Each structure stands twice: as structure tokens, then as C-alpha cells.
Amino acid sequence: MNRYFQTPPVVKNLIIINVLVYMATALLPVGNEIIRFCALWFGASPFGEFHSYQFVTYMFLHASVEHIFFNMFALWMFGRTLEYELGSKRFLIYYMVCGVGAALIQLATAYLTGEMPIQLVGASGAVMGLLLAFGVMHPNAVIMLLIPPIPMKAKWFVVIYGVIELFLGWTGFGGNVAHFAHVGGMLWGLLLLQWWKRNGTIRF
Structure with a gap:
């Protein structure tokens, strides 16, 4: 079967775990x-x-529901290609590093700006790391935007998205969204990819 129609094991299990946890928090008395x-x-x-x-x-x-839907959709869209290319073990390491790194950046900025206390939930930081990796490894792949519905090369999409997230985080626009976590996930992802590239672990 064509890989486009398959979901590799780490991506599939991450989606399953996220959905089960969301259902538990939404439906169970112990949520x-x-x-x-x-x-x-x-x-x-x-x-x-x-x-x-x-x-x-x-x-x-x-x-x-919207939060988990868009995160899992992006995980499925970009994660499948990346898991096949990086391998399941390396892909999982990359995903977790981006997620933990995103939290560290968000906590650091919250501490420095005095925006305390904070609560952080969601896979967005890790998913933004996946988006960054896709843009770095497939810079000329075309991504079809939803709003507005126009095609854009992955490298420009990543740059524009990153700039917007940085602007929203810096200005405080965007409500309770952890914009610096999104930027942090991209930053840690870039650093890890470059480290792997220098060590000859991956090529792009």
C-alpha cells in the first residue's frame, strides 16, 4: 500500500494516546x-x-475539541513523512525534545515577563517542531493553506508562521495561546536537526 495512506506506529500511537487522554479528561469524573x-x-x-x-x-x-483536532491533524499530516524518513525511534526523540523544549521556552519567557502563574497544556510545541522539520527537509514541497486557500512552499510557510507566532507572543495578542511555546518547539527542533546533520545522522 502507498505510504500516503498509511500511518506509521509512533504517529498512530501518539494520536491514540492524545485522544484517549482527552476523552478521559472530558468524560470521566476524575478529569x-x-x-x-x-x-x-x-x-x-x-x-x-x-x-x-x-x-x-x-x-x-x-x-x-478544536485544540486536539488541529494538533492531531498536523501531527498526522507532517509526522507520517518525518517518521518514515527519520525512523520511528529518532522521530519520537525529536517529538519529545521539541515538546519539552517548547515548555522550557514558555516558562522562561513567563518568568522573565512576570506573567505568572501559568498553566500549559497541548501538543502544539511538539507539532510546531514537526512543521519546522518538514520545512527544513522538504523546503520546496507545496502546502495548501486552508485560510486563505492558496499554495505555498513549505520553507516560506514555516518562516511566516514562525514570525507570526513570535509577533503574537511579543505583543501579547492571541489570548491564552502559548505562542512562545510554539516558537520554542521550532527552535529546539532546528537545533536538534542541525546537530544530527553535523554528526552525519541525517541528511537533508
Whole structure:
């Protein structure tokens, strides 16, 4: 079967885990407790407290149906190609590094700007790392935008998206979205790709 119609194991399992966790938080009586212990909390908060494991668990929590849908759709769209090219083990390492790195950048900016306390949930930082990797490894691949519906080369899409996220994070526009986490996921992804390239682990 053509790879386009297949979903490799890590991408498939990440989607399954995210969906199951979202269903648990939305439908089970212990949903609020899952969020309390597994979301990433930083600073004094009456709702939850910080634990180091939350740098991982926060990536599997989502705030709404729209939140998880768009993250999982992007994971499926870009992650399949990347997992086939990087290999499942390296792909998972890349995904987790981008997710943890995104949280570190968001917490650092929140601390420096005094925007405390904060709660962080979602796979967006890790997914933005995937978008960055796709743009770096397939710069001339054409991505069809949804709004507006125009084609754009992946390299320009990544640059424009990154600039917009940086602008929104810097100006404070965009509500409760963790824009610096998105930028952080892209930054850590770029650093890891360049390190692998220098070591001859991957080529692009």
C-alpha cells in the first residue's frame, strides 16, 4: 500500500494516546484531577502544583475539541513523512525534545515577563517542531493553506508562521495561546536537526 495512506506506529500511537487522554479528561469524573496533576503548572497556583514529570504529561492534554483536532491533524499530516524518513525511534526523540523544549521556552519567557502563574497544556510545541522539520527537509514541497486557500512552499510557510507566532507572543495578542511555546518547539527542533546533520545522522 502507498505510504500516503498509511500511518506509521509512533504517529498512530501518539494520536491514540492524545485522544484517549482527552476523552478521559472530558468524560470521566476524575478529569479535573488528571488536569491538576498532569498539566504543567508554574508559579503559585490554587489549582495545581509543579512536578517535573509535567514537562512530558502536559503534551498529552488538550483544552478543547478544536485544540486536539488541529494538533492531531498536523501531527498526522507532517509526522507520517518525518517518521518514515527519520525512523520511528529518532522521530519520537525529536517529538519529545521539541515538546519539552517548547515548555522550557514558555516558562522562561513567563518568568522573565512576570506573567505568572501559568498553566500549559497541548501538543502544539511538539507539532510546531514537526512543521519546522518538514520545512527544513522538504523546503520546496507545496502546502495548501486552508485560510486563505492558496499554495505555498513549505520553507516560506514555516518562516511566516514562525514570525507570526513570535509577533503574537511579543505583543501579547492571541489570548491564552502559548505562542512562545510554539516558537520554542521550532527552535529546539532546528537545533536538534542541525546537530544530527553535523554528526552525519541525517541528511537533508
